[in-house]
Amino acid sequence: MTLEAYIACQQKRVDQALDRVLPQESENPSTIHRAMRYSVFAGGKRVRPLLAIAAADVITPDAPGIETAACSLELIHTYSLIHDDLPALDNDDLRRGRPTCHKVFGDAMAILAGDSLLTLAFEVLSKLDAPAERRVELVRELSTASGTVGGMIGGQVNDIEGEQQTPTADLLESIHRAKTGALLRASVRMGAIYAGASSAELDALTRFGEHIGLAFQIVDDVLDVEQSSEALGKTAGKDAKQQKITFPAVYGIEKSREMAEQECTGAHRALAMFGDRSRRLSEMADFIVHRNT
Amino acid sequence: MTLEAYIACQQKRVDQALDRVLPQESENPSTIHRAMRYSVFAGGKRVRPLLAIAAADVITPDAPGIETAACSLELIHTYSLIHDDLPALDNDDLRRGRPTCHKVFGDAMAILAGDSLLTLAFEVLSKLDAPAERRVELVRELSTASGTVGGMIGGQVNDIEGEQQTPTADLLESIHRAKTGALLRASVRMGAIYAGASSAELDALTRFGEHIGLAFQIVDDVLDVEQSSEALGKTAGKDAKQQKITFPAVYGIEKSREMAEQECTGAHRALAMFGDRSRRLSEMADFIVHRNT
Numbered sequence: 001m002t003l004e005a006y007i008a009c010q011q012k013r014v015d016q017a018l019d020r021v022l023p024q025e026s027e028n029p030s031t032i033h034r035a036m037r038y039s040v041f042a043g044g045k046r047v048r049p050l051l052a053i054a055a056a057d058v059i060t061p062d063a064p065g066i067e068t069a070a071c072s073l074e075l076i077h078t079y080s081l082i083h084d085d086l087p088a089l090d091n092d093d094l095r096r097g098r099p100t101c102h103k104v105f106g107d108a109m110a111i112l113a114g115d116s117l118l119t120l121a122f123e124v125l126s127k128l129d130a131p132a133e134r135r136v137e138l139v140r141e142l143s144t145a146s147g148t149v150g151g152m153i154g155g156q157v158n159d160i161e162g163e164q165q166t167p168t169a170d171l172l173e174s175i176h177r178a179k180t181g182a183l184l185r186a187s188v189r190m191g192a193i194y195a196g197a198s199s200a201e202l203d204a205l206t207r208f209g210e211h212i213g214l215a216f217q218i219v220d221d222v223l224d225v226e227q228s229s230e231a232l233g234k235t236a237g238k239d240a241k242q243q244k245i246t247f248p249a250v251y252g253i254e255k256s257r258e259m260a261e262q263e264c265t266g267a268h269r270a271l272a273m274f275g276d277r278s279r280r281l282s283e284m285a286d287f288i289v290h291r292n293t
Numbered sequence: 294m295t296l297e298a299y300i301a302c303q304q305k306r307v308d309q310a311l312d313r314v315l316p317q318e319s320e321n322p323s324t325i326h327r328a329m330r331y332s333v334f335a336g337g338k339r340v341r342p343l344l345a346i347a348a349a350d351v352i353t354p355d356a357p358g359i360e361t362a363a364c365s366l367e368l369i370h371t372y373s374l375i376h377d378d379l380p381a382l383d384n385d386d387l388r389r390g391r392p393t394c395h396k397v398f399g400d401a402m403a404i405l406a407g408d409s410l411l412t413l414a415f416e417v418l419s420k421l422d423a424p425a426e427r428r429v430e431l432v433r434e435l436s437t438a439s440g441t442v443g444g445m446i447g448g449q450v451n452d453i454e455g456e457q458q459t460p461t462a463d464l465l466e467s468i469h470r471a472k473t474g475a476l477l478r479a480s481v482r483m484g485a486i487y488a489g490a491s492s493a494e495l496d497a498l499t500r501f502g503e504h505i506g507l508a509f510q511i512v513d514d515v516l517d518v519e520q521s522s523e524a525l526g527k528t529a530g531k532d533a534k535q536q537k538i539t540f541p542a543v544y545g546i547e548k549s550r551e552m553a554e555q556e557c558t559g560a561h562r563a564l565a566m567f568g569d570r571s572r573r574l575s576e577m578a579d580f581i582v583h584r585n586t
Contacts, residue, residue, distance in 0.1 A: 023442050029450040032441050083408060088400035107381035111404065112450060115376060115411065116441045122415045123436035126429050133425040139432050143416035148325050148409045149316050157322040157405060 003283045007050065010067075014049040015041070017067040018074060021124050035105040035113035036120075040078050042096040047288065048073035048187040051212070054281040055191030055205050058274050063195045065129050069138060072121040073187050076146050079117035082110050084156070090242075094235050118146075130194065137193050145186035155179025159244065167245040173214075175245060180220070181213035188212070200273075207270040208281070215263035215289050221246040222256050227293065264289040296576045300343065303360075307342040308334070310360040311367060314417050328398040328406035329413075333371050335389040340581065341366035341480040344505070347574040348484030348498050351567050356488045358422050362431060365414040366480050369439050372410035375403050377449070383535075387528050411439075423487065430486050438479035448472025452537065460538040466507075468538060473513070474506035481505070493566075500563035501574070508556035508582050514539040515549050520586065557582040 001009070018040055023033045049070035056066045085092040085100040086107060093103055102110035125138045148154040155178030162175055188209030192202050224239045225248050239246045247256040267285040271278040294302070311333055316326045342363035349359045378385040378393040379400060386396055395403035418431045441447040448471030455468055481502030485495050517532045518541050532539045540549040560578040564571040 027442060029441065029447055029454065031454065032446065032450045036441075079408075083404055086404065088404060108453060109450075111376055111379065111381060112446055114408070115372075116446050118408065118411055119436050119440050119444075119446065122432055123440060126433035126436060131425075132429045136419050136425045136429045136432070139415055139429070140419035143412050143419060147412050147416060148322065148329075149320060151412075153325065153405055153409050153412065154322055157325045157402075160401060161322065161324065 003280075003287060006280060006283075007287065010050050010053055011046050013067045014046045014053075014070060014074065017071045021068065021071050021075075021120065031105065031109060032112055032116055035101055035109050036116055038104060039082050039095075039101045039113065040074065040117070042098055044074065044078070044096060045291075046074060047216070048077055048183060051184065051187040051209070051281075051284060052191035052194070054284050055188040055209075056195035057191075058205065058271075058278045058281055059192055059195035059197045059201060066191065066194055068124065069128055069130070069190065069194045070187075072124045072138070072142055073183065073190065075117045075121040075124065076142065076152075077183065079114040079121075080146075080152060080156070082114040082117070086110060089160075090238070092235055092238070134193060134196075138190050141186050141190050141193065145182040150178050151182045152179060155182065162245045163243050165245070167250050169250055172245050172247065172250050176214065176217040177210075180217045181210065184213035184216055185209035204270055204273050208267050208285075211263045211267035211270060212285050212288060215260045215267065215285070218247045218256050218260040218263065219289055219291065221248055222253060222260070223291075223293065225253065260289050296573075296580060299573060299576075300580065303343050303346055304339045306360045307339045307346075307363060307367065310364045314361065314364050314368075314413065324398065324402060325405055325409055328394055328402050329409055331397060332375050332388075332394045332406065333367065333410070335391055337367065337371070337389065338584075339367060340509070341370055341476060344477065344480040344502070344574075344577060345484035345487070347577050348481040348502075349488035350484075351498065351564075351571045351574055352485055352488035352490045352494060359484065359487055361417065362421055362423070362483065362487045363480075365417045365431070365435055366476065366483065368410045368414040368417065369435065369445075370476065372407040372414075373439075373445060373449070375407040375410070379403060382453075383531070385528055385531070427486060427489075431483050434479050434483050434486065438475040443471050444475045445472060448475065455538045456536050458538070460543050462543055465538050465540065465543050469507065469510040470503075473510045474503065477506035477509055478502035497563055497566055501560050501578075504556045504560035504563060505578050505581060508553045508560065508578070511540045511549050511553040511556065512582055512584065514541055515546060515553070516584075516586065518546065553582050 022037055022040060025034045025037060027033050052070040052073060053066055056063050081095060082101045084090050085095055086102055092100055101113055121142065122139055125135055128135050144151060146152045155175050158175045159179055162171060185206065188205050192205045197205065221239065264285055268282055271282055315330055315333060318327045318330060320326050345363040345366060346359055349356050374388060375394045377383050378388055379395055385393055394406055414435065415432055418428055421428050437444060439445045448468050451468045452472055455464060478499065481498050485498045490498065514532065557578055561575055564575055
């Protein structure tokens, strides 16, 4: 199977699992379930669940139920997008080429839809068909990575407060290590934990996750400068307008690209101990670094 | 020990545990941790943690660490208050006698502080010093009770959508069973689960939790009509102004009071099998129904 076919196949598997874990639109109260589904099924690339599945496959190929565990990452990611887009935060009207959740359902329902997806992420993990010890480890991993201390929300706060500050390399790295890095790292780790990785295997995959997390963010920043809103499906050039601290702002485009390649190389190197077992995960790294949107 | 002294003692125990689980204000990013602590330490009565502790005491007196598990309920409750008070939802400036979180920290930080408390609640449960099977059961209980299907958010959505609808008895009960009832029921159940209740014991305590949940909401509605904003520490008379569906609106004040007493009696009856072991929990029911604020 080509990488493209593999990715399409896994995306479909994740979408089917998301459809299973999300309440139906007809379920009372219908409005909130429509808002949740609107944002979850808006055409996301499912990068985090795909990383989790590919990481799990390194340890135990085709671990049953991994796609359900992986859904929790997409639920967290989607909630964070809904809340980030709110008028009180980034005030964005466009996401993945469609009006944002609050533009369609109103601010109140968007706030509650975000809260609901966040809550559902942990409900899904608690109900997995897996040993309790493993389920609780996944809850710990996801909650820590999404939280305020070195996690997603902490990075988001630093990012907001960093606007209009002098963009230094240290500030930049600390923001992104938390804001997007923590959840991408957790994606790889959760896949590994679900599949029963040994401590040495988990360490290697964690290093892979850290490299790929940074690479992802650098590429994201570069695309925001280079691509049109139409291609990205969200408002392009927003970082510069909001004076966000980005890799291109600190290092320029060319150097940023080089850095992304270096992180990609580091990611490949972290997988050395797995040999051919990590081929797909390795390809995923290339896919993330060389994507156009 | 008198009931008042017992409650004061348990409140202090819960406050100390909350102080332990919440990141210090000095921890980066400081702003979000100040916002979280501002709202958590705003003088709440800690009704949900106290119910959890008293329920646990029925099964295993002084179960070590129960106060930490109980904190997760207060974190969820506080997040829901912060988000409810936002301009996009109830738009309230006053809570527990102080300016609401968004009045002090701004809307963006209030949204993120709510998200953070919600996330932290599950992190706390995942890290408890208890068997994994029990921890994961608590995550399942709390996430379900806080969610959209028969849980807190679902009730909140029905409540918003119920404004200006004809207030019927059925609609009223279904809203409150979810909006406040689910989390109060979960409080009792989580205490019982933490302490290792048998299936029969859990059933009895669940019935207690359902009665007390309904009684709590009826009293809350009555107090909103009868008390001043000053006494309540939040804007009084708001339900009528927003045309919320309340017990006094459907049944009148006198009948509502009687219903609260009936629920209280039902709560006491549910505890029959425990004899004197449930004395404190039984007293908590009276405290909830006969409170003035």
